[in-house]
Amino acid sequence: MPRYKLILEYDGSAFVGWQRQMNGPSVQAAVEEAISRFAGHPVTVIGAGRTDAGVHAAGQVAHVDLNRPWSMATIRGATNFHLKPAAVAVLAVAEAGSTFHARFSASARVYCYRILNRAAPPVLDRGRVWWLPKPLDTDVMAAAARLLVGRHDFSAFRAALCQARSPVKTLDALAVIRVGDEIWLEARARSFLHNQVRIIAGTLREVGEGRVVPERVATALASGRRDLAGPTAPAAGLCLMEVRYPRPDGEPASVEPAGDRADDQAHDDIEDDDADRHEA
């Protein structure tokens, strides 16, 4: 059973989310269906990030086991052929070792939350950005963002229905970048809690509009109270940009040398394995 790593792009507005569900089309089901059509047998596709309904991906990673070897160009071409006209495509395919796991081997996930900060509503980027016409101060947003970076109990930035065993996560980076009329929030972590990035976006918006001071974010974080953080920002602004793996052969991250960080990752592995159903 050769294993393949896939890189996927999709428009989340067409799906109920990554994960197979009863209530509508999922990205996972669309990709599984397309692959099984050319492979000739049922397949299971495991994704690195279980994105919610409306959340996009420019670099989702998944893995799949096939009954026999295929060329990587064939897997990509045949899957994309059968995916049409679904709003998802396989960008790249690579052979992966049998121990590679798209979800558990990942050492980092990079999400970008796009805010369109101008008076006029979005047209060309409709459905891809959160439109906030009131001018935002990116300096205070960046100051608030710095307070969130690091290993924290993110209970205040976690959806009520989040099933992660532990609210403790390590946010490795959170950049606030102005790009023309847009503000990009780029968040990187090994894994995220459900709605974590969207609650961070909703909170930084309140800081940027001057409604709360940056220090209030530290207060919310320390309190662990969801009601002290901002509201959850809309799904449309969020995009899974990239998933990183510690080793080219895709050995699980948990085989890294012991230490605080490795402990954290090993813990996350268990947590992901048992309970996490969504993230970001």
Added chain:
Amino acid sequence: MPRYKLILEYDGSAFVGWQRQMNGPSVQAAVEEAISRFAGHPVTVIGAGRTDAGVHAAGQVAHVDLNRPWSMATIRGATNFHLKPAAVAVLAVAEAGSTFHARFSASARVYCYRILNRAAPPVLDRGRVWWLPKPLDTDVMAAAARLLVGRHDFSAFRAALCQARSPVKTLDALAVIRVGDEIWLEARARSFLHNQVRIIAGTLREVGEGRVVPERVATALASGRRDLAGPTAPAAGLCLMEVRYPRPDGEPASVEPAGDRADDQAHDDIEDDDADRHEA
């Protein structure tokens, strides 16, 4: 009758083109309708670039005369309110002198043609790019592009139905830029012939795929024969990015000091005035 300059963004796939037509919704008609609703009288909106069906704009410029002064924020907000849910928005409004003319005062128009050059079809940028899966050599495309820059008879790069009086245009710049999986063709000129940028894109594609040598572009240009240039690239890849004006107060470009360049512009003014109905 105060005159206002508008900067517009639109998704061309929703329209039959900029110009008011009998056969479907035009950007011009949508904007005129929205403005007249709040202004309370019929208006005529004149655009700088008469983009074709399917061609997008991130920075189209237009002007409109209103019966009485309004604040610029009101014009923008009220027009955008009445434009919903049309795929067009007013990004900015400025007061313009009575001699400002969006079309005739323009000193430069900047178009970007986006090619998605990867094996997988577009998903997030569907309808915004021309998908060409075969790898393109941007070095030879850039070499061919350089042969087109300058003042030339562009008859070979002109739609059969182009109504411009003269096929002589000055292409001020034509850059070939690789941006990740994309290739951007950035073209700048005072004005363009109908389909000029799209025929240039279709021609450079053949060069980039190695089907013709760059010098063949010079041969086509010199011949003036449409059949020696490449096919017209799809509208979806084209976007009007920016329109420039020589003076902040918007005096017509033709009042610039005399000389070759000014002569050219004065000529273009007449040509535009009489005949050009489309461009790029």
